[in-house]
Amino acid sequence: MFGFHFCKVTGISMSPRIPEDSYIFIVPWLKILPLKEGSLLKVFHPKYGFIVKSLAKIDRNGLFWLKGFHKSSLPIERLGPVGKSQIQGKVMWVFPPK
Amino acid sequence: MLYNIIAKFDEKLHFPTVSAHCDIPCKIYDPIVAQLAVLTIIRMVDLLDELKAKPSLTLDEQAQFLRLVAQKEEHGLTVKAEVNVIWGDYIKAPQLTQFPELHELVHNIMLASSKAKQQINKQASLDLLRLVNRFAEIFWATKQIDTYRADCPYPPTESLVYPRLIS
Numbered sequence: 097m098f099g100f101h102f103c104k105v106t107g108i109s110m111s112p113r114i115p116e117d118s119y120i121f122i123v124p125w126l127k128i129l130p131l132k133e134g135s136l137l138k139v140f141h142p143k144y145g146f147i148v149k150s151l152a153k154i155d156r157n158g159l160f161w162l163k164g165f166h167k168s169s170l171p172i173e174r175l176g177p178v179g180k181s182q183i184q185g186k187v188m189w190v191f192p193p194k
Numbered sequence: 195m196l197y198n199i200i201a202k203f204d205e206k207l208h209f210p211t212v213s214a215h216c217d218i219p220c221k222i223y224d225p226i227v228a229q230l231a232v233l234t235i236i237r238m239v240d241l242l243d244e245l246k247a248k249p250s251l252t253l254d255e256q257a258q259f260l261r262l263v264a265q266k267e268e269h270g271l272t273v274k275a276e277v278n279v280i281w282g283d284y285i286k287a288p289q290l291t292q293f294p295e296l297h298e299l300v301h302n303i304m305l306a307s308s309k310a311k312q313q314i315n316k317q318a319s320l321d322l323l324r325l326v327n328r329f330a331e332i333f334w335a336t337k338q339i340d341t342y343r344a345d346c347p348y349p350p351t352e353s354l355v356y357p358r359l360i361s
Contacts, residue, residue, distance in 0.1 A: 101209070101210075102200060102203070102204070102209045103209055103210050103211060103212045104204060104209050104210075104211045104212075105211070105212055105213075105214050106211050106212070106213050106214065107213050107214035108214060109214040110214035111214070114214060116214070119197065119200045119201070119204070119209070120212070138212055144213060145213060146210065146211070146212045146213065147212055147213050147214065148212040148213070148214055149214075164214060166214075169214075191196055191197045191200055192197070193197055194197060
């Protein structure tokens with residue numbers, strides 16, 4: 097409604113960059129701008145639902161490959177590529193718990 | 195401070211959650227999933243053999259044939275995946291020292307799974323069960339848990355290795 101929203105993060109795959117229980121500020125429309133590797137994205141994944149991941153690579157077919165930061169994160173190949181329509185927004189700010 | 199303010203809003207507005215999904219080593223391993231998958235393969239072979247005995251198949255029976263083969267294939271992959279996870283994530287040097295046959299046993303399970311998938315062959319699926327039962331025996335032995343064998347109380351009524359768990 098406001099062109100942005102907050103989400104709460106569960107899981108540790110994005111720590112230390114996004115610790116568990118952080119709040120993230122997401123701007124959905126920013127996905128229309130060119131996304132750079134390393135951008136933090138909220139994605140609707142067909143298998144894992146709504147997830148937050150870092151953009152690892154955009155392949156030559158225009159598909160987006162995602163990764164986490166923690167050693168226990170699902171590897172890139174298990175997550176697989178997603179299309180731009182599955183990207184729900186770009187994370188602009190992270191508010192980690194104290 | 196900002197976190198606390200957002201958390202207060204969250205209490206009222208219930209923000210959606212996003213998962214930072216991970217593959218945590220959860221230490222939950224059990225060979226029963228692989229064993230049940232082999233039983234399913236055997237059951238599918240039994241049902242396929244029933245179809246094989248018929249001189250010709252109706253359209254429904256042809257559809258049933260396809261479903262049985264598909265399930266047999268799927269459970270062959272399940273056997274491989276489940277055994278691979280235990281072998282790759284749980285089995286470490288102490289277990290390999292205790293049971294040096296493990297690498298060869300797991301490799302044989304992979305080969306036997308492929309064979310059971312490729313063919314409608316009861317003996318191939320029984321061979322796979324024998325190997326997976328041995329794998330289950332070793333798995334429970336590494337946890338100092340005794341096992342026993344019993345016929346599963348449902349078709350195909352084959353002998354399965356169960357852990358003797360004490361509460």
